[in-house]
Amino acid sequence: MSHSSHQIERNSLAFAIEKNVDVHTQKCYQCGKCSAGCPVATEMDMPPSYVMRLLQTENQAHDENILQSQSIWLCISCEMCLSRCPMEIDIPSMMDFLRQRSIKQKMVNPKAKNIVAFHKSFLNTIKYTGRLYELGLIIDYKRRSLNMLQDITLAPKMISRGKLHFIPEMIKGTPQISGIFKKTSKKEV
Amino acid sequence: MKIGIYPGCSLNGSARDYNESVFAIAKVFDIELVQIPDWNCCGATAAHNLNKELSLALPARILALAEQNGLDEVLVPCAACYSRLVVTQHELKVEPEIKNRIKKVIELDYRGTTKILNVIEWLDKYIIPGIEEKLVLPFKHKVACYYGCLLVRPNKVLNYDRSEDPQTMDEVMRKIGADPIYFPYKTECCGAGFSVSRTDIVSKLSGKIIEDAEHRGAEFMIVACPMCHSNLDMRRPDINQYFKTKFTLPILFVTQALGLAVGLSPKEVGLQRHFVPVNIDS
Ligand code: SF4
Numbered sequence A: 001m002s003h004s005s006h007q008i009e010r011n012s013l014a015f016a017i018e019k020n021v022d023v024h025t026q027k028c029y030q031c032g033k034c035s036a037g038c039p040v041a042t043e044m045d046m047p048p049s050y051v052m053r054l055l056q057t058e059n060q061a062h063d064e065n066i067l068q069s070q071s072i073w074l075c076i077s078c079e080m081c082l083s084r085c086p087m088e089i090d091i092p093s094m095m096d097f098l099r100q101r102s103i104k105q106k107m108v109n110p111k112a113k114n115i116v117a118f119h120k121s122f123l124n125t126i127k128y129t130g131r132l133y134e135l136g137l138i139i140d141y142k143r144r145s146l147n148m149l150q151d152i153t154l155a156p157k158m159i160s161r162g163k164l165h166f167i168p169e170m171i172k173g174t175p176q177i178s179g180i181f182k183k184t185s186k187k188e189v
Numbered sequence B: 001m002k003i004g005i006y007p008g009c010s011l012n013g014s015a016r017d018y019n020e021s022v023f024a025i026a027k028v029f030d031i032e033l034v035q036i037p038d039w040n041c042c043g044a045t046a047a048h049n050l051n052k053e054l055s056l057a058l059p060a061r062i063l064a065l066a067e068q069n070g071l072d073e074v075l076v077p078c079a080a081c082y083s084r085l086v087v088t089q090h091e092l093k094v095e096p097e098i099k100n101r102i103k104k105v106i107e108l109d110y111r112g113t114t115k116i117l118n119v120i121e122w123l124d125k126y127i128i129p130g131i132e133e134k135l136v137l138p139f140k141h142k143v144a145c146y147y148g149c150l151l152v153r154p155n156k157v158l159n160y161d162r163s164e165d166p167q168t169m170d171e172v173m174r175k176i177g178a179d180p181i182y183f184p185y186k187t188e189c190c191g192a193g194f195s196v197s198r199t200d201i202v203s204k205l206s207g208k209i210i211e212d213a214e215h216r217g218a219e220f221m222i223v224a225c226p227m228c229h230s231n232l233d234m235r236r237p238d239i240n241q242y243f244k245t246k247f248t249l250p251i252l253f254v255t256q257a258l259g260l261a262v263g264l265s266p267k268e269v270g271l272q273r274h275f276v277p278v279n280i281d282s
């Protein structure tokens, strides 16, 4: 589907976004509604509408700035931008793509390392048991992030309320889950 | 009557209060909730952030198992899991090519026929029609109904007619005697999956939501998502520290409020597991 006569530069990030997640960055007319409603815009180094504008320039330096930004990791996938965008531009899907590309190209912003570590710990836990094991997740995350003391008082309070299990639940289909992880791990983005 | 349930990981662990209240209500209304056998984690935020195909395959396995076990309707109380399952079902429906690929990945047949219900839809369909005769202790309180993100968005897929000011939870609460306040923060984000990796952001966003509800005179905030609950309840000490204040507003799952209204005890709906104390005196 073509929405404008402009031919996008084939090496640009905008082109990759269009090809992979069918988001057409040229449709953005910079109204700013996405950034106005984004709950984390004030924490971001570039709010969503600014990311859109940089993408439209199809400039390699700008593309790298985006992949190295904190913004793509601070996006919490709340979908507010998409629900308010007059052009129905799917920024959340685009952010998913940008995160995956950023990891692939080893461009992850150092300040986002805890967020990435948490996601990795999360997937690591379910890969081996099929279900999330919260205590295992916390331990794996502490190891990755080296935040040993964080939430040290929270765990006992969770335990006394019956909210933290000591033993992971293994599902019967654990081998299938590992198979799913294996088969989906080599995807190009 | 029998219907399927996908509890998801939170209800199995840190949100077991939610789980207890869902099952307790079902019992009162003679509904048998059958867990999808051998269900797995839906992949949550982590999967769609890091690996798109994985984020479709994990929910697809869950839905395939529901089909295999003849569970045509499945209740998904966690709003985050609900979102992953519905979005996956939608994506596989509109992209047959992806569907075929995912079927190979999960090595199971998948048709996409399961009717997925969020907790409000379930209450609406199976509980509210019979509520009048079971209502013994109307929940006569001012409440702020907090929907968060994932029950209402993406609105195109979920078909919420009022994504900025949804009313379905407010309606359910009215039916049990409550007085839902006007609450502009009802679909703002609580910080979602950043509870551990960016507690500061969760404290700020969740704190603003609580501040507004308290300011408008709510006695309780009502939620339908374990992630929202844990950010607003379990993270309260962090929130209070961030705002240098002492917010005391208790956070109830919609099923806990409803459970109390049909005569279940605070313990039967899991209130003793909360971090912010809940004092009910009606
Ligand atoms: S809301 Fe849509 S059109 Fe407006 S700036 Fe954001 S992406 Fe562009």
Ligand code: SF4
Pocket: A034, A037, A038, A039, A040, A041, A048, A074, A075, A076, A077, A078, A079, A080, A081, A082, A091, A092, A095
């Ligand atoms: S989905 Fe991401 S970019 Fe869009 S409003 Fe939410 S946090 Fe901001």
